[in-house]
Amino acid sequence: MSSISSNSSGGGNNNNNNSNSNGVQQQQTATSSPASAAATVQQQQQQLIKTSIVSGKLEIDDVVLKDTYVLRNLKVQSQVDYPLTVSLRSDLAQIAFQSTNENLQDTETEVPVQDDDFNQLFNEVNVIDQLELLPLQTKNIVMSFRPSLLLSDHQLLHQNQSDPTTGNNVGFNNYFEVKGKIFFSCNPTTTITATDNNQDKQQQQQQQQLVVDVVTRICRSQIKVDLNEIIFDDCIVGSSYIKDLTIWNRSEMPLVFSIYCKEKIISLFQFTDVTGLPLATENQVVPSYSSMSMRIVFKPNAAGQSTYKFKLENKNDSSNYELIVIHSTVTSEQQTELIQVSTNSFDMGDCYSDEPTYGTFTVKNISEDAVEINFSSDLVDEVSFMLHEEEVESTSSSGSKKKKKLENMAIGDHRDAEQQQQQEKDAAYHGRSSRTHQESNEVIDELTLNPGSERVIQIKYCPKSLFSLASDPRALRLNNKTFRLLLKCPVVSVLHSFRFHRR
Incomplete structure (x- = not known):
């Protein structure tokens, strides 16, 4: 009975073993299915291409806001054993792609370059929007970034109008960032059929997109x-x-x-x-x-x-x-110094095209002999010199006017210090457009002064328009300008600066 039991029990064990074996096999099948599925998914998600950009992020620092392009080499490598077509696109209008660029002779370095000596023509040719890759092939392309196109971005212009902390207009003179993306869309160039027994490749034959983040840090210099x-x-x-x-x-x-x-x-x-x-x-x-x-x-x-x-x-x-x-x-x-001028520089104030503005200065003979002074200017057609004879000064806030006639002094007469100081004060006041003046119609280009004598010289400045077209908006703004008056006896140079404005 023991053997039967043994046999019988042995038969029972065989049945149990078969049952256990079937359970283990089912369990192994169950446990192997997720791994197989994961492998399949991993195989399906295998990247078709890779680029030389590390970590999928392209950073370009210290970009100068100007017309010159920023150029950078970029390598794209196929990871599969069949040909690919790679479409190139960016959401930044400033980015373009070229197959080659003669401005970048060295295709190995991938340091961004922005050189004013670049030939602009080379930046405009060989532009591409797709790339053909043979199996496992690596190709170099050139990415160009044109920062000057940002100047037409009205939203960006608005953002850079002023500093929110100070309210001062800063424009683009502070660093700012422009962010975007580059998209590499991959498609197999040829179709692999089921008869080729390449089911794995068939699974891979679907469009795949590689995305690279782009961050540029820009500033005007x-x-x-x-x-x-x-x-x-x-x-x-x-x-x-x-x-x-x-x-x-x-x-x-x-x-x-x-x-x-x-x-x-x-x-x-x-x-x-x-x-x-x-x-x-x-x-x-x-x-x-x-x-x-x-x-x-x-x-x-x-x-x-x-x-x-x-x-x-x-x-x-x-x-x-x-x-x-x-x-x-x-x-x-x-x-030996022969003459003395009351000032070496002064401001003519706001001047308007085709309308005269007047100023005065005093010249004195400090030598022991009579001297002859020649008057000239950098602006021959716009500046003239006259003897200053009489002015009318407004002295009352209620509108009453007091006439003051400056002494008509013959050549060789002498003025004391008080007269000279008062005259220069009056001349400075009446040099503005609020004065009325009576002047000699005679324009002088030379004058003889006796020893110790002095005269007040009147400058008449009638500026011409700086711009040929009256519709030019710059003609409606004040523009700084400098010119010289030359008194030769020997030469004494008087530098004048003024703001110039066309109505």
Whole structure:
């Protein structure tokens, strides 16, 4: 019975083993199904392509807001053993793609480049919107970003109108970010049929899209100087003369500038800081919203009147520069001062095209001999000189007017200090458009003064329009302008600055 039991029990065990075996097999089948499904999904989700952009995010810093394109090499690699067609698209209008660009000869480096020396034509050709890849092939394309198109973005313009903390208009002179995406849409170039026994490839043959985030950090770069015209008067050959110039960085981006001038005149000038240390003419740096003082040392080597021009070019944006004009008067030996002018500079105020504006200054002979003075100006057609004879001054707030006739002085007469001070005060007041004046109709270009005598000279300035078209909106704005008056006996230069406006 034991054996039967044993047999019988053995038969029962076989049945149980079969049952257990079937259960284990079912369990193995059940447990293997999710893994197989996951493998299938993973296989289906296998990327068809990859790019050289790390972590799927493209960041471009320190983009200068200007017309010059930013160029960057970008590599796209196929990950499958069949040909692909890759469509290229971005939601940023500033981004385009090129198969090649002659401005980027080195296709290996992927550092963004924005160079003003680029040939603009090369940035406009070979533009593509799709790419053909052979199995496992890698191709290089060029991505271009044109920041100047942002200037037509009205929403962005509105956002950059003012600083919300200060209310000051800052435009694009502060850094701002522009974000977008690049889309790589992949499709197999050929169709794989079921007869090829490539079911896995069939599953992969569906459109797949790779998305890359793009972040650009942009700022306008701007250079400004406090003086555009410098005058070195009464210089002597071989001596040194100094003028200071302040250079401003008007933006958040660090300013890099260089100084350019003709090679034959650079030997006459030296550029130093305020402590006297020499400054290089290349790649000077001014930090964000800061300034630097530059000392110009002039050492003439020949007598005469000369004009020199220097260009301070913003290396971030070559279209942004300041032109410095330097006028010099040099003699071979020290000249005895013969005349004295009451002022070396003054403001003519608001001037209007085709309407005269008047100003006055006093010239005095401080020598012991009669001197002859010649009058001239940089603006021959707009400036004239006359003897100032009589003015009418408004002295009462109630509207009553008191006439005051200045003494008509013959050449050689002398005025005391009180008369001169009062005359210059009246002349300064009556130089404005609120005065009425009686002037000699005779325009003078020379005058003889006896020793110790002085005369009040009246300037008549009738500016011409700066713009040819009256409809030009710039004609309705005040525009700064400077010019010189030259009194030669020897030369005494008087620099004038004024605001110019066309009605």
